[in-house]
Amino acid sequence: MNTTQPPRPPAGATGNSPTQAVWLVVEREIGSKLRSKTFIISTVILLAIALAGILIGGFASKNPEATTVAVTGETASVVEALPNVEATEVADDAAAEALVRDGTVEAAVLVGDGPNGFTVVALSDAPGDLVAGLSVTPEVQLLEPPTTNPMLRYFIALGFGLVFLMAASTFGGTIAQSVVEEKQTRVVEVLLSAIPARTLLAGKVIGNTILAMAQIIALAAVATVGLIVTGQNEVLSTLGAPIIWFAVFFLFGFVLLAALFAAAASMVSRQEDIGSTTMPITMLVMAPYFLVIVFNDNPLVLTIMSYVPFSAPVGMPMRLFVGEAQWWEPLISLAILLAASVAAIAVGAKIYENSLLRMGGKVKLAEALRP
Incomplete structure (x- = not known):
């Protein structure tokens, strides 16, 4: 006789208001991450690498080898x-x-x-x-002088692109694995007996967004400390506003991606099948990184990137750093990103609701989107 008891839903979930239920899921998501030694160690290593890179680069630029x-x-x-x-x-x-x-x-x-x-x-x-x-060099007159040092521009582009790629892919992958794990272990059936699917999705997205933003803020603090220690106050003064805008754009951009990651993962029932549905989203996360590295000195490409929702968190802060964006452009870009996020959440919620309890083979997208 099987005496195994099914996992219980989040304590106190039954009977709570939708907002309370969402925050119970948020606490569950954050708590499970903070109890993970792997997550804590990887975060500390990431911050240490970021600080070391800024310190080494700063001191090397001040003391070049003779x-x-x-x-x-x-x-x-x-x-x-x-x-x-x-x-x-x-x-x-x-x-x-x-x-x-x-x-x-x-x-x-x-x-x-x-x-x-x-x-x-x-x-x-x-x-x-x-x-x-x-050498005896002639006088040089530039009609369109660069607004920033090309090498500094490259490293700032690398920084924005790499941080976005690592944070979005790490926490997006975490959401996807969590969704499939709950389906495999049948935990999702217990959870859905206590709270609606949209509440569960909202809690997952908000919880992982809080963790991702905490990591972004920590990286920004480490970068600030590193620039101050190495005496790069001029670089810090030009990076202040772009970093703030990067955090704002990343917040809504990650909500968009998180909803899509959860929806894509709900369409499969095995961990080994996650890649088949999340690969298009992963490519959307990777694209801004490679584009900003290759085209960081191309105003046209950066402008296009700054208005496309998936690349705006990288493209717009980069344009603000080099002084190529007007004051109103971030506001327009953010409005587009917000609209795209709302649409992604609506589509993701529909897929999530229709696929979450379907076990076995991969759910077809047409079936997942049915009314």
């Missing part, structure tokens, strides 16, 4: 005046070339017949900063 150069008495005064150069004075040209050949120095600056009277001697490749420092 270029070692051999000089003679005739060239010493010129080379020593160049920034970030470590000069070693030798007796003659032959001694300077010997230091280059044995790898003691990267290059040697000798008296020569060039336009500026010097010759740079290197083994296989001359240091670019040394050559540039000794």
Whole structure:
């Protein structure tokens, strides 16, 4: 005789108002995550990596490795005046070339017949900063100068894209696994006997959104601390507003994605089948990351990204950082994202309700969307 008792619904769920029932599910979702050592350790590691990356990058940019150069008495005064150069004075040209050949120095600056009277001697490749420092360059006038440093622009794009990708995919995957696990273990049948499917879906989405936002806020705090410690106050001042907008856009963008992840997962009954229904959503999460990395210097692509709901959390903050967006554009983009989120929640809830209690094979989308 089977004496196994079915799992109980969240304590006190029966008889509560819809709002109370939602928050009971929210507490259940958050509590299960916070009790997971894997989640806690992975979050700490993520924050540590983010802080280390900012600190290392900041200190490296302030203390670049000096270029070692051999000089003679005739060239010493010129080379020593160049920034970030470590000069070693030798007796003659032959001694300077010997230091280059044995790898003691990267290059040697000798008296020569060039336009500026010097010759740079290197083994296989001359240091670019040394050559540039000794060269006579013409005056340059840019008609459309870049608003930000290209390297800084790239790393900011990488940061926005990577944070969005990791947070959305991690917590979206968590929701999907939770839905299928509850179907496999029949827990969902007990839960639905106490609360409606839409209440369960709302609790899952809100709970995981709170966790995702907490991680985003923690990353923003770590980035702020790292920039302050490394003295990058100018970068911090330009990043302030974009980071706030990123958090706002991520909040509603994740709600949209979370509803779709839950709906897609409800269409299958086995963990190994999750990928078959969530793959299109995963691709939508990955697309902004690759687009912003490749096209971070393309105003047209960034503009399009900033108005597409799935990529707006990355595209619009990036445009705000480089100063390419007008003050009203984030508001329009956010309105579009809110409308898309409402539509996604409505569609996701319909799929979730129609698929949650169907066991066995994969539920077809047409059947999941039936009235």
